[in-house]
Amino acid sequence: MTHQEHRHQAPASVNCAVLTFSDSRTEEDDESGRLLRQKLEEAGHKVTDYGVLKDDAAVISRKISELLDREELQVIITNGSTGVSHRDVAVEAVSPVLEKKLDGFGELFRYLSYQEIGSASVMSRTIAGMARGKVIICLPGSPAAVRLAADSIILPEIGHMVREVSR
Numbered sequence: 001m002t003h004q005e006h007r008h009q010a011p012a013s014v015n016c017a018v019l020t021f022s023d024s025r026t027e028e029d030d031e032s033g034r035l036l037r038q039k040l041e042e043a044g045h046k047v048t049d050y051g052v053l054k055d056d057a058a059v060i061s062r063k064i065s066e067l068l069d070r071e072e073l074q075v076i077i078t079n080g081s082t083g084v085s086h087r088d089v090a091v092e093a094v095s096p097v098l099e100k101k102l103d104g105f106g107e108l109f110r111y112l113s114y115q116e117i118g119s120a121s122v123m124s125r126t127i128a129g130m131a132r133g134k135v136i137i138c139l140p141g142s143p144a145a146v147r148l149a150a151d152s153i154i155l156p157e158i159g160h161m162v163r164e165v166s167r
Contacts, residue, residue: 003160010159014074016040017049017067021060021081021090022141027052032079032146036139039150040077045158048073055081060093068097068132074162076134077154080141082125090138091125098129098136102161105137105153112152113145135161 018040020033027033030052037047049067053059060081067076081090095101105128113121126149128137135158139149 007160010163011074012159013044013046014158014162015046015048015072016075016077016158017070017073018047019050019060019063019076019078020052020141021055021078022052023055023087025052025080025141032141032143035143036077036079036146036150039147039155043155043158045075055087055089057089057093060090061097064094064097064136068134074134074166075137075158077137077139079139079146082127082138082140084123084125088125091127094136094138095127095129097131098127099132100130102128102130108153109139109145109149112148116144116148130165133165135165 018033018036020030033050033052037050040047053063064076067073078090078094081088106126109126110121110124113124124140126139128135130136137154139146
């Protein structure tokens with residue numbers, strides 16, 4: 001079966017959780033989280049969970065584990081804490097739960113990002129993968145990065161990813 005046929009059989013709407021990891025943002029001023037929720041909902045997806053968590057690996061790990069236990073949830077998308085500073089811990093908190101990694105997601109994101117911001121894109125540790133029948137995507141926290149990932153990768157492929165993970 002071709003990727004076009006897989007996409008055609010993919011769900012048009014999926015249930016998503018959106019998490020922002022930041023020591024400085026709140027739900028009131030979380031532009032990236034708001035943008036991601038808006039884009040998902042405009043595309044017909046349902047955002048069932050949203051929150052802003054501190055850059056703390058233990059807190060992040062607990063929340064991801066809690067969300068993985070939610071049967072109706074299909075996708076977890078995070079933003080923030082994917083850089084190289086000592087406070088950026090999303091990758092360390094999420095990677096251990098991934099059963100399969102989608103290396104191409106990060107590679108494609110960095111390639112697209114390079115076209116916009118140049119060599120600084122090498123400092124992005126954006127990752128994606130699958131765990132317990134769910135898709136998990138970790139994005140940088142800037143609105144530009146969220147927009148780029150949503151428009152170029154997530155929205156075109158989210159249903160397809162969910163179809164493949166749930167098989």
